[in-house]
Each structure stands twice: as C-alpha cells, then as structure tokens.
Amino acid sequence: MASLCPSYIQVRDGRYYFRLRVPQSLVQGLGRRELVRTLGTSDGIKARAVASRIALRLPQIWQLMSRNRARSAEELKALAVRWLEEEIAREWARLDAGGFSVGLGDGALSVSDARDEHRRLFGRDAELALEAAQEEYRRHDFSRMTEAAERLLVQDGAATPLKSREVAIVAKAVMEAFGQLQESKIAWTDGEVDRLPPMLVEGRDNPDVAPTVLPAVGVDAPQVGAPKSSAPSRTVQSAIDDYLAHRRQAGIKEKQVTDAEGDLRILVEAFGAAKLIAEIGTVESGRIWSALVSLPPHHRRRPDLAGLDLFEKARKAKELKLEPLHPGSIKSYLGSLKNLFEHERMAGHVTVNPFAEKAVIKTARRKKLEKEFRSHEIETLFRGTVFAGAKSAERPYDPGSFLVNDWRFWAPVIALMTGARIGEIAQLRPCDVHERDGILVFDFNEDQGKSLKTDSSKRLVPVHSRLIAMGVVELASKRKALPLLLPDVPKPIAGDHGAGLSKWMSERYLVRVGLKTRPGLGFHSFRHSLKTLLRSAGVTDSVSSHIIGHSPRSVDERYGSVELKTAQDAIEKITLPQAVMDLRPRF
Numbered sequence: 001m002a003s004l005c006p007s008y009i010q011v012r013d014g015r016y017y018f019r020l021r022v023p024q025s026l027v028q029g030l031g032r033r034e035l036v037r038t039l040g041t042s043d044g045i046k047a048r049a050v051a052s053r054i055a056l057r058l059p060q061i062w063q064l065m066s067r068n069r070a071r072s073a074e075e076l077k078a079l080a081v082r083w084l085e086e087e088i089a090r091e092w093a094r095l096d097a098g099g100f101s102v103g104l105g106d107g108a109l110s111v112s113d114a115r116d117e118h119r120r121l122f123g124r125d126a127e128l129a130l131e132a133a134q135e136e137y138r139r140h141d142f143s144r145m146t147e148a149a150e151r152l153l154v155q156d157g158a159a160t161p162l163k164s165r166e167v168a169i170v171a172k173a174v175m176e177a178f179g180q181l182q183e184s185k186i187a188w189t190d191g192e193v194d195r196l197p198p199m200l201v202e203g204r205d206n207p208d209v210a211p212t213v214l215p216a217v218g219v220d221a222p223q224v225g226a227p228k229s230s231a232p233s234r235t236v237q238s239a240i241d242d243y244l245a246h247r248r249q250a251g252i253k254e255k256q257v258t259d260a261e262g263d264l265r266i267l268v269e270a271f272g273a274a275k276l277i278a279e280i281g282t283v284e285s286g287r288i289w290s291a292l293v294s295l296p297p298h299h300r301r302r303p304d305l306a307g308l309d310l311f312e313k314a315r316k317a318k319e320l321k322l323e324p325l326h327p328g329s330i331k332s333y334l335g336s337l338k339n340l341f342e343h344e345r346m347a348g349h350v351t352v353n354p355f356a357e358k359a360v361i362k363t364a365r366r367k368k369l370e371k372e373f374r375s376h377e378i379e380t381l382f383r384g385t386v387f388a389g390a391k392s393a394e395r396p397y398d399p400g401s402f403l404v405n406d407w408r409f410w411a412p413v414i415a416l417m418t419g420a421r422i423g424e425i426a427q428l429r430p431c432d433v434h435e436r437d438g439i440l441v442f443d444f445n446e447d448q449g450k451s452l453k454t455d456s457s458k459r460l461v462p463v464h465s466r467l468i469a470m471g472v473v474e475l476a477s478k479r480k481a482l483p484l485l486l487p488d489v490p491k492p493i494a495g496d497h498g499a500g501l502s503k504w505m506s507e508r509y510l511v512r513v514g515l516k517t518r519p520g521l522g523f524h525s526f527r528h529s530l531k532t533l534l535r536s537a538g539v540t541d542s543v544s545s546h547i548i549g550h551s552p553r554s555v556d557e558r559y560g561s562v563e564l565k566t567a568q569d570a571i572e573k574i575t576l577p578q579a580v581m582d583l584r585p586r587f
Contacts, residue, residue, distance in 0.1 A: 009039075009047065009048065009051050010036065014042045015038060015039075015041070015042050016038075016039040016041055016042065016043075016044065016047035016051075017036050017037065017038050017039060018036070018037050018038075018039055018050075018051050018054060018084065018088065019034055019035075019036050020034060020035040020036070020037075020058075020061075020080065020084055021033065021034050021129070022034055022035070023062060023131070024131040024132055024135060025066075026062065026065055026066070026069075026076075027132070029065075029069055029071075029073065029076055030065070030073055030076045030077060030080070031073035031076075031077070032077070033132060035077070035080055035081060035084060037081070037084050037085060037088060039051060039088060040088070040092070049091075050088065050091040050092060053091050053094075054084070054087045054088065054091060057087065060083075061080060061083045061084070064079065064083065065079065065080060127182075127186060129178075129182045130179055130182035130183065130186065133175060133178055133179045133182065134179065136175065137175055137176075137179070142168065142171035142172050142174075142175050143171075144175075145171040145172075145174040145175045145178065146167060146171050148171070148174045149167050149168075149170035149171035149173075149174050150162055150167055152170055152174070152283070152286070152287075153166060153167065153170055153290060156287055156290050156291070156311060156314070156315075157311070157314065157315035157318060158290065158318075159318050166290065166293075169286070169289070170286050170290065172357075173282040173283060173285065173286035174282075174283070174286075176282045177281060177282045177283050180281065180282070180352065234276070234277055234349060235273060235274050235275065235276060235277065236267050236268060236271060236272070236273055236274070236275050236276075236277055236280070237268065237273035237274070238277075239277040239340065239343075239344055239349065240261070240264045240267070240268075240340065242343075242347075243260075243264075243339075243340050243343045243344075244257055244260065244261055244264075246343065247260065253451050253452065253453065254451045255423065255451050255453060255496065256453075258496060259332070259336075260336045260339070263332055263333045263335075263336035263337070264336055264337065264340055266288060266292070266310060266333055266337070267280070267288075267337070267340075269309060269310040270284075270287070270288055270291070270309065270310040270311065271284070277341075277344055277349055277350060278349060278350050278351075280341075280350075280354060281352070281354050282352075282354045284354065285337070285354035285355050287311065288310070288337070289334070290314070291310050291311055291313070291314035292314075292325065292330045292333055292334070293324060293325070293330060294314040294315075294317050294318050294324060295310075295313060295314055295317055295324065295325050296317050296322035296323055296324060296325065297323070297325055297326070297329070299313055299317070299325075304316070304320065305317070334355060337355040338353065338355040338356060341353040341354060341355050341356075342356070371520040371521070371522075371524065371525050371528045372525055372528035372529045372531070372532050373515075373521065373525050373526070373528075373529045375577060377515055377521075378416075378529065378577045378579065378580070379577050379578065379579045380513055380514070380515060380579075381412070381509075381510075381513060381515060381579075382412075382413075382577065382579035382580050382583065383579045384509070384512065384513045385397055385398060385399050385400070385404075386404050386408050386409060386509065387404070387409060387412075387413075387579075387583055388582075388583075389401050389402060389403060390402050390403075390404050393406070396408060397512050403584060403586060405586045406486070406488050407486035407488055407489040407501070408504070408509075409586065410472075410475065410485075410486055410586075411425050411426070411486060411489065411501055411523075412505070412523075412526065413467065413470065413580070413583070414428075414442070414467065414472075415523065415526035415527065416526045416529060416530060416576075416580065417463075417464040417466065417467055417530070417571070417576075418442055418461045418463075418464075418530070418547070419461075419526070419527045419530035419531065419544075419547055419548035419549070420442070420444065420461065420527070420548075420549070421453060421457070421498065421524075421527065421549070422497075422498030422501050422502055422523045422524065423451075423453070423496065423497040423498035424444050424452065424457065424498075424549075425486070425498070425501070426484075426486065426489050426497040426498050426500075426501055427450045427451070427484070427497050428442065428444075428484065428485040428486065429448070429450075429483065429484060429485055430476045430477075430479045430480040430482065430484075430485050431476075431480070432444070432445070432485065433463070433472060433473070433475075433476035433485065436460055436564060437564055437565075439462050439564050439565065439568050440462065440463040440468065440473070441460040441461060441462055441463060441564070442460070442461045442463060443460055444457060444458060444459055444460075444461065444549065445458055446458065451497075452549075453549075454549070454551050455551075456545075456546075456549050456550060456551045457549040459546065459547075459549055460564060460567075461547055461567065461571075462564065462567050462568035462571050464571050464572065464574075465572060466576060466580065466581065466583075469585060470583060470584075470585050470586055471585045471586045471587035474586075474587035475586070475587065478587075489501060490503070490504065498523070501523055502522060502523045502524070505522055505523040506521070506522040506523070510522070527548060530544075530547075530548065530574070531544055531548060533574040533575065533576075534547070534570060534571075534573075534574060536574075536575070537570070537573035537574045537575065538573070539570040539573060539574075542562065543562050543566060543567060543570050544570065546561075546562040546567060547562075547567055547570065547571065
C-alpha cells in the first residue's frame with residue numbers, strides 16, 4: 001500500500017529520515033540528487049512535526065546554494081548538510097521545550113494555511129521528481145528503475161537470469177508510469193480533484209505506512225500506469241466492441257477486423273472483460289508484452305495450457321520450454337493493441353496510449369520454413385484416393401473407383417493452378433467463372449458481400465486448360481442456381497472463410513497421405529508451389545504477382561497492368577506434375 005507521507009520523509013527499519021531532494025538545476029553542482037539525514041525517532045507523529053516545519057523552510061537552502069554555485073561539490077554538500085542538521089536540531093529543541101503544541105511554534109500557520117502549504121510542497125516535490133525523471137528519460141537512462149523492473153519480471157515468472165533487453169524495456173515502462181504518477185500529483189495540487197493520486201486514496205486509513213520512492217509496480221498496483229481520464233471510462237469489452245464496429249464502418253475488410261478481434265482477446269484473457277480500459281497503463285502493457293514473448297503458437301488451442309489465464313500460460317510455457325510466438329505474430333498483437341488504445345485516446349477514454357512504444361525484440365533469425373510442396377509431394381498428394389478414386393463420397397480415404405466431385409477435389413486443384421488464397425476459393429460463386437475478352441477466367445471480387453485480403457487480391461485469373469478439361473465449366477453450369485461454386489465447403493470459423501478447408505487439409509488429408517512430415521505445409525502451400533512453377537517457367541515476378549494477387553513489392557510493379565492474354569500465356573507455360581495431368585475429368 002502506498003503512503004500519505006510526503007516523499008521528503010523516509011522510513012527505514014522503523015526509523016524516520018528527512019530526505020532532501022535536490023532541484024535539477026543544482027544537481028550538477030552538488031553532484032547528487034538527494035541528501036538524507038536521520039530525524040532520530042521512530043515516532044511517526046513527532047517525525048512529521050519536525051519534518052513539516054523543515055519542509056516549509058526548504059526555499060532557504062535552495063536560495064543559499066544558488067548564491068554559492070561557484071563553490072565545489074564538496075563545499076555545497078557540506079553547506080546543505082550543515083543547514084539540514086541545524087534545522088533538525090532546532091526543531092527538536094522546540095519540541096523538547098514545549099511538546100507537540102509548542103513544536104508548531106510561535107507564529108505557526110493556521111490549520112488551513114498549513115494544509116495549503118503542504119499541498120504546495122507536495123506539488124513542488126512532484127515537480128522536482130518529474131523534472132529529474134524527464135531528464136533521465138531524455139538520456140535514455142532508466143537505471144534508477146532497474147530494480148523495480150527486475151522485481152516485476154520475476155513476479156511475472158520470467159526465467160532467470162533475466163535478459164538485459166527485457167529489463168531495459170520494462171524499466172522504461174516503469175519510468176513512464178513514475179512520470180505519470182508525478183503528473184497526477186501535480187494536477188491534484190492544482191485543484192484537479194479527479195486526478196487525485198492513487199497513493200492518497202489508498203493511504204487514507206493508514207497514514208503511518210512507509211513511503212515509497214518509486215510507485216509500486218507489482219501485479220496488485222495497476223493504477224500506477226494509468227492516470228485517470230477526465231472522461232467516463234468503460235470496460236475492456238465495450239472498448240473492443242466499439243473499436244471493431246468503428247473499423248467495420250470505415251470499410252475495413254472483415255478478415256482484418258476478425259484478425260484484430262482475435263488479437264484483442266489478449267486483453268480479456270489478461271485482465272477480464274469487465275476491467276476498466278482507463279486502468280490499463282504502461283505497467284499493464286509491460287506485463288502483456290512480457291507474456292507475449294513467452295507464449296507459444298496456437299496457445300489458445302493447446303491442451304496443456306487449457307484453463308489458464310494469459311500470465312499463467314506464459315509461465316507454464318516457460319516451464320515447458322515451448323517454442324515462443326514468431327516475432328511477426330507478436331507484432332500483430334502489439335499493433336492491434338496500439339490501434340485500440342489510440343482509438344480510446346482520441347475518444348477521450350484514456351489519456352495515454354500505453355502500447356505506443358512497445359516493440360518486438362529482434363531475435364536470432366529462425367530457419368526459414370519451406371512452405372511449398374516439393375514435386376514428389378505433389379505427386380503423392382494428387383495420387384491419393386480423394387483425387388485418383390475412392391470407395392464412395394462417405395468413404396473418401398478408402399481406395400476405389402468412385403470419383404470425388406466436391407470441394408475436397410476442386411479446392412486443391414483450383415488452388416494449385418491459380419495460386420488463390422483458401423478464403424478466395426471458398427467464396428467463389430458460379431458466376432465468377434466466366435469469359436472476358438474470349439478468355440475463361442476466375443473472377444476474384446468483393447461482390448455480394450465477399451471479402452478479399454488486399455486491393456491486389458481483386459483480379460482476373462485465366463483458367464488453366466487442364467482445369468477446363470477436368471470439367472470446371474460444367475461444374476459452374478450445374479451449380480449456377482447455388483450461392484457458391486463449392487456449396488459444401490466447411491463453414492467459416494470466426495469469420496475466416498478458409499479456416500475449415502485449411503483444417504481439413506492440414507489435420508486430415510495430409511496426415512492420411514503421409515505428408516505431414518515437416519512444419520509449414522498446408523493449404524497455403526499450393527500458393528507457394530504455383531509461384532515456384534511460374535518462376536521455373538521463366539515468368540516475370542510482376543506477372544506471377546498479378547496472378548497470385550500479391551501486393552506490388554517494387555516500383556516497377558506499381559506501374560502499368562498485366563494484360564489478360566499475358567497472364568493466360570504465363571499460366572499455360574507451367575509444367576504440371578504428372579499426377580495432376582493424370583486426373584480424370586469429373587463431368
């Protein structure tokens with residue numbers, strides 16, 4: 001619990017001390033930021049009586065030192081120490097002469113005036129503390145907060161020895177929280193009652209607890225990093241719902257909104273849906289950052305982490321030595337959190353964005369995953385029962401003469417010969433297979449509520465002659481009255497149209513044909529495989545990027561367009577694996 005004691009009083013082992021904080025303008029000359037001298041008592045009431053009167057005369061010592069700037073640091077220190085010791089002795093003599101009532105002294109301030117003077121001193125003390133913190137922050141010197149940062153990381157279950165980079169980032173967050181607390185104290189002394197420092201609220205019933213030089217940064221003190229906003233706050237869940245609704249109204253693609261929603265669930269998992277958004281500050285953001293760098297991929301689906309909150313998952317992941325999230329995934333989480341709090345800041349629900357400067361730590365480069373199917377893997381995949389012949393539609397993994405003619409057959413072959421994303425294929429309508437300038441195309445568009453990942457995803461892709469031979473025209477014709485070209489495709493999961501298809505390919509079919517042998521393989525691998533086939537056929541990157549729907553990556557790719565005939569010629573150049581050439585027509 002924090003204290004009502006002003007920070008010019010310290011308590012060590014039950015004994016009270018007077019702490020003389022040096023103004024920033026005098027730090028260089030004195031060579032130190034503070035001087036501490038014992039008050040010679042363990043009696044809190046007497047210590048406050050002595051210290052309060054000394055504090056009222058602090059301007060005298062600063063004026064005296066300012067007039068003697070030319071002296072050496074040792075001389076200035078001796079001057080300050082002598083003044084402080086004389087003041088302590090004088091006030092004790094006053095107390096000894098007449099007790100506490102006399103201690104207030106002749107000409108003492110009235111209760112009202114004394115309260116106003118203490119308020120002024122409280123604010124001045126905060127100004128000096130903020131001034132020193134700002135100077136250290138400008139120099140990127142967070143060493144004063146290192147101990148607090150280490151304590152916070154240990155409380156969050158960080159493995160020891162602690163990484164210096166982690167300590168530095170959390171120390172910076174603690175420094176920011178410390179500065180925000182001083183700003184709250186200054187605002188309070190200026191009459192902004194709504195900005196009453198949390199330490200005063202918590203300390204009302206216990207005025208004798210020890211003061212803290214630094215604000216508490218443990219898990220039970222979230223108020224340190226979150227100065228109170230003057231606007232009415234709202235819950236985490238309300239803030240997330242409002243932000244996502246705003247994104248949809250702004251015309252952001254549904255897939256991107258859904259991805260952001262998944263990222264922002266991290267706040268609910270950490271602090272609960274009912275927590276006030278204004279109570280999340282730099283300390284809380286530091287805790288989330290610390291957890292993210294420890295969480296494993298798919299942490300929400302892992303049985304060994306089921307039933308745990310965010311921080312418990314992070315600690316358990318460290319204990320089990322699980323592989324952490326990819327830096328790109330952490331960047332996505334932090335980006336969504338930053339955008340949410342910026343939205344809240346602009347709306348006046350929070351005063352600062354605690355995720356504004358959170359960054360992903362650069363780690364040793366991981367071995368790049370080979371995500372494309374190798375030629376022999378494509379052969380194995382398309383010689384499986386789903387493509388070559390199954391027992392029946394209900395028994396697609398048993399060999400037989402039945403030709404599977406649903407999404408399990410068509411989605412993979414379309415993916416291999418168009419490079420389309422899984423969600424794009426799942427949303428295709430029969431009318432999206434049509435002719436343009438005499439060329440049969442797949443029309444990937446956003447008509448009738450469909451969504452695409454990027455603007456470059458909107459494109460026409462010529463249909464490969466092998467797909468025509470398999471019967472894709474007949475497929476579209478027979479299903480023209482249906483809403484989808486592949487009507488039985490698995491339903492979207494959390495707004496992701498391709499999630500069901502992806503899960504079937506990764507968790508069922510590849511396992512059945514013995515291809516789940518290395519990480520990175522899945523439905524998206526068809527997209528990588530077509531890119532390789534096009535490159536092997538001598539197709540330029542600008543043309544292959546247009547076919548696949550990649551955003552332009554160079555200046556040359558941003559200008560001009562790719563003619564449909566050029567794209568058709570490129571697709572027909574690729575050499576398809578023999579297993580694909582051997583596939584029998586479905587109509």
